[in-house]
Amino acid sequence: AKALKSAALFHDAYYKPWYDDNEERSAELFEQNSQNLSTELRHEIVSIILSTKNHSAPQNSLSEIFCRCDKHIVSNGTFNELIEWEHGVFKEFQCYDYSRYKSKRLEFLSSQITIYPERETILQLLMEYVEQRTIVVGIYPGSFNPFHKGHLNVLEKAEKIFDKVIVAQGINPEKQDERRPLSDYASLQWRQTEQYGGLLNDFIESMDSSLSPTIIRGLRNGDDLDYEVNQLRFMEDMKSGIKMIFILCDKEFDHISSSALKNLERIRVGLSHKYIPE
Numbered sequence: 001a002k003a004l005k006s007a008a009l010f011h012d013a014y015y016k017p018w019y020d021d022n023e024e025r026s027a028e029l030f031e032q033n034s035q036n037l038s039t040e041l042r043h044e045i046v047s048i049i050l051s052t053k054n055h056s057a058p059q060n061s062l063s064e065i066f067c068r069c070d071k072h073i074v075s076n077g078t079f080n081e082l083i084e085w086e087h088g089v090f091k092e093f094q095c096y097d098y099s100r101y102k103s104k105r106l107e108f109l110s111s112q113i114t115i116y117p118e119r120e121t122i123l124q125l126l127m128e129y130v131e132q133r134t135i136v137v138g139i140y141p142g143s144f145n146p147f148h149k150g151h152l153n154v155l156e157k158a159e160k161i162f163d164k165v166i167v168a169q170g171i172n173p174e175k176q177d178e179r180r181p182l183s184d185y186a187s188l189q190w191r192q193t194e195q196y197g198g199l200l201n202d203f204i205e206s207m208d209s210s211l212s213p214t215i216i217r218g219l220r221n222g223d224d225l226d227y228e229v230n231q232l233r234f235m236e237d238m239k240s241g242i243k244m245i246f247i248l249c250d251k252e253f254d255h256i257s258s259s260a261l262k263n264l265e266r267i268r269v270g271l272s273h274k275y276i277p278e
Contacts, residue, residue: 002041003041003044003045003048003062004048004062004065004066006030006034006037006045007045007048007049007062007066008066008069010026010027010029010030010045010049011023011026011048011049011052011066011070012026013026013029013030014026014029016189017092017093017095017096017190018095023049023050023052023053024050026049027046027049027050030042030045030046030049031046044060044062047059047060047063048062048063048066051063051066051067052066052067052070055067055070055071073085074112074116074119074123075116075119079122079125079126082122082123082126083126083129086105086126086129086130089105090105090135090163094164094190094191094192095189095190095191095192095193096192097192097208098135098137098164098208098211099208102130102131105130106127106130106131109123109126109127109130110127134210135163135164135211136161136162136163136164136214137162137163137164137165137166137211137212137213137214138158138161138162138164138165138166138213138214138215138216138245139165139166139168139200139204139213139214139215139216140154140155140158140165140166140167140168140216140218141168141169141170141196141200141203141215141216142168142169142170142218143169143170143179143258144167144169144179144182144258145179145180145258145262146179146180146258146261146262146272146276147180147182147185147188147276147277148256148257148258148261148272148275148276148277149253149256149275149276149277150218150220150249150253150254150256150257150275151218152187152277153218153249153250153253154216154218154247154249155167155191157247157249158216158247161245162214162216164192165191165216166191166192166193166194166213167182167188167191167192167193167194168193168194168195168196168200168203169181169182169193169194169195169196170195170196170197170200171195171196171197181193181195182195185277186277186278187277187278199238200215200235201235201238201239201242205239212243213243214243214244214245215242215243215244215245216244216245216247217244217245217246217247218246218247218248218249219246219247219248219249220248220249220253220254220255220256220257221254225246228244228246232244256275261275261276
């Protein structure tokens, strides 16, 4: 029982969807925090944690029990529970392009039918749901130079409206200013980030046509609204049917702008750090 409880506590202690060694890192973290346990017990727990990497070859009876528990939703979940699970997994893998996510997700679910043939009907229904589901996507574009807490505030509000929000950083190739890649921000690592040059309209047209994204623009005040409406009119001249929503940031962030933060840095390095998400 102690081995199973320890494995349950540590088996996902370290987890990032884009890493392929999460189980090894979690096992290492366990070993760093288990010096008071016997060597035999520690090895047993490490074996259980590592067995969850592919669930295909449990090394002992406890590993087999743990793997069954870890995949209980697949082997025993109702259809409503599977749908809820699917929504959770979809959110977990937000950093990936949706077409890639859907392809890999269907591949995984298909493999589970081979392992659990008695669940073929319900898993096929789940695959049909994934295949036919229409997600509501928002595109949050900007220079984000730098990405600050006001941007994050708008992004978090947008994620309550849309199934998925893609943060798109516009790059002007004629400007050689150094900017921090969005993927470097810890708060954005779990989200899909893209870069584009040229017109935003062209970037949107290059995306999966089935997504039909809505543009998200953050506002601090009425001046921002006047500017954004003017930009929208230009975009509508070039392409009809543009969808855009405006999201007002909270008052505590309405004084923050990227240009102001760059000016602070010119005065003294580090002055802008309090306005940048960790």
